[in-house]
Amino acid sequence: MLKLSLIGAGLVAITVAIHALGTTGLVRYLAREFLDREGNWSSRRVLYALTVAAIVLVFLHTLEIMLWAGVYQALVPVGELADLETAIYFSFVTFTTLGYGDITLSEGWRLLSGIQALNGILLVGWSTALMFAVVQKTWQSHD
Numbered sequence: 001m002l003k004l005s006l007i008g009a010g011l012v013a014i015t016v017a018i019h020a021l022g023t024t025g026l027v028r029y030l031a032r033e034f035l036d037r038e039g040n041w042s043s044r045r046v047l048y049a050l051t052v053a054a055i056v057l058v059f060l061h062t063l064e065i066m067l068w069a070g071v072y073q074a075l076v077p078v079g080e081l082a083d084l085e086t087a088i089y090f091s092f093v094t095f096t097t098l099g100y101g102d103i104t105l106s107e108g109w110r111l112l113s114g115i116q117a118l119n120g121i122l123l124v125g126w127s128t129a130l131m132f133a134v135v136q137k138t139w140q141s142h143d
Helices: 002-034 043-075 084-095 107-140
Strands: none
Touching: 002 043, 002 107, 043 084, 043 107, 084 107
């Protein structure tokens, strides 16, 4: 159990770092490309900016999910997850807390999937907050 907790904590740390770097880069890009010198949003490009933000965030989540899937594929005993595609599917379902339940890990490995679900909740919440901040900034620029 300690081993899986440490593996999970390491993956959480890595995915948080990926998200931090990715969202920091995204915010810098949005500020550089879409804000004028006074910090107001360019109203003609709002939809484009929101689309870019959404695509980048989905890409970051996909990268994080693929990292978890790779670890599952490398560490979980053969037979639990048939192939990489199954590991990716399981990782997506777990990260998003969708929880279909059609694939479950054995008793010894369930802790890791629980940690991934918590990681997903945290990072999806972070992305939601960032999208809200971008939308809020566009509204403030039009007051």
